[in-house]
Amino acid sequence: MADVVLSNVNKVFGTFTAVDGLNLDIRQGEFVSLLGPSGCGKTTTLRMLAGLEFPSGGEIRIGDRMVNDLAPGQRDIAMVFQSYALYPHMSVGQNIAYPLKKRGVAKAERTAMVAKTAEMLQLTPLLNRKPRELSGGQQQRVALGRALVRDPKVFLLDEPLSNLDAKLRGYMRAELIELHQRLGRTMVYVTHDQLEAMTMSDRIAVMESGKLQQFAPPQVVYREPANRFVASFIGTPGMNIVDGELLQENGRWIFQSQGFSVDAPNLGPDAQSGAAAMGIRPEGLSIGTGPIEGVVQLVEQTGHENIVVARVGDGLRMTGRTNPDQPVRAGETIKLSIDANKAHFFAEGATGKRLNKAAATSDGPAKSQSALKEATS
Template sequence: MADVEFRKVRKAWGAVVAVDDLDLAIEAGEFVSLLGPSGCGKTTTLRMLAGLDFPSAGEILIGGRRVNDLPPAQRDIAMVFQSYALYPHMTVAENIAYPLKKRGVPRGERGPRVAKVAEMLQLGPLLDRRPRQLSGGQQQRVALGRALVRDPRVFLLDEPLSNLDAKLRGHMRAELVELHRRLGRTMVYVTHDQLEAMTMSDRIAILEGGRLQQFAPPQAVYAAPANRFVAGFIGTPSMNLIDGELAAGPAGPEFRAPGLALAVGPLAAGTQPGPACLGLRPEHLSFGTGPLAGTVQLVEETGHEAIIAVTLGEGGPRLVGRSPAGLALRVGGQVRLALNGPAAHLFAPGPTGRRLNAPSPSGAVAAAAAGDQP
């Protein structure tokens, strides 16, 4: 049974629709990220789950119980806020103990539980300080401690790492994953950072414009994006997206754009010839040899590899590829290149055009493997 469930949830502020027709079922013990650009509705979704915002329509269930009308206190959740929201007039110990106090845990019992959490998060020496005397990372731990002190059914995390510097963020990512493994609780994690979502989640829910675009394990999201938005959003450097035409070729369907013709694999049922969009990840370009010729626009050496941008032919599409370091390329020079046709993705036109071809074999395998997991 799903631990957290959204059924046809909609949230509108006046005429502005923040979340529309959201169906989402999160299994018990799962780590799910809500990922999307700012304004996509991910924070509103989380706040509705917490009981801080109210759905205009639809139902929200936690542990099979409809919670639409329950105040946050009765939903058996804990939340870490982006701003940490530590109570400035309380010490660290009082901050962590507050949820226990509010739930009527006797005073004598609170001390040991606070101490246990403090030990787990290495907050012991800081218990008597006030939040403003702490560094950002320490404040983050206190916020985490306040959520952990009470063993809730669901943890909600709203961009908890976004105010930390890059190094600490990497460290905390690993710690959160470890924490999730140890607690085995359902966690819903809001982020705009795809690296966080990809590395931490069991499944990722990608939102855009208040609508759910795809809900799948990280590998599946990467290998088989459900639509053009997901394809462009996930992956760095992002996927090459080329607008062109789907037509019948001599050996089956073919994608055509200026300077480019590529046979594409089995298509979804009912796909008609016409405008379409080809997606190709940078790693599916290879440089040095191949049937195509391009002009080098840009070479970015990152050390272990190079990111190379080329244009195909005269005024053709611009493609970005990755190549092992050491390839001697000159900006403005010519280079031969090959595209890995079977790995290409095909989407219907429009910013969220749906996927038209079956995922490539390697991607499909990954997706299937990940799909078994939860």
């Protein structure tokens, strides 16, 4: 059942369109991330869901109600912001109790609800402390507690982990996933961090310039990016994307670029001869043998693998992964090959549409066409 639905939602500030014809259908209990670069309209979208900003056009539904004209307090949602905005003069317990107090919940009931929430977030021993006596992670948990205490139908979270250091962020990510599983509540999570979106979400809505680019589960977004923008935004190190052209030779499609050509299998009906781009993830590039010659510019050791950046032809940089036992050094000339079955092909342009059908992957059959359809809605 759909829980949060945006139909053709627009937001215009003056003459600037921040959100452009957004359609999203979020299921009850789903964890959905809004992912995209800074300024793409994520916060504006969340604020419209919260009722802090009103859409210039379109319709927003939460549950079975049209909420376009409802004030935040009438929407049965809770929002957690990037800055925790805790009240410094209040204790942890008072901060968590605040939304209940504002609603006139009686003291005894309030105390019980705060105790239950604190227990869930392991804040019980800290209830009497002031925010300044807490670590960043603990403060963020109090902010979460303030949102949880009312047991709202939908949680809206705007980059809640971005003020934490990397290690704590990883820890809180796991805590949030667990919390979502335990509560079974719908969560809409805004982030510009693709790793956060990939690891936490049931589905990711990738946005760029106010427009939805793809709405699909993490694996679909990774393996079958709807267009060049999504392909380049998801994954670290990022997908290698090479400009070139598609041409047909003896009934077969070939992609040709400066210095090399590869087969372009599985092209769909939208493929045309002419300018196009090929994408290959670092793991689709083999280093050691192959028809492409490159000069190693950089070897990054992560411990369990090496990331190798090589210069190919005239200024093209290709990134691959190698086993740390495979000796590759900066300055060395190496051979590369592209696994054509793992290559993606895109129409010309920054958001050029994906041209190939779902590629077969080593760990299972190709995604169904229905998944692809959903992915590119």
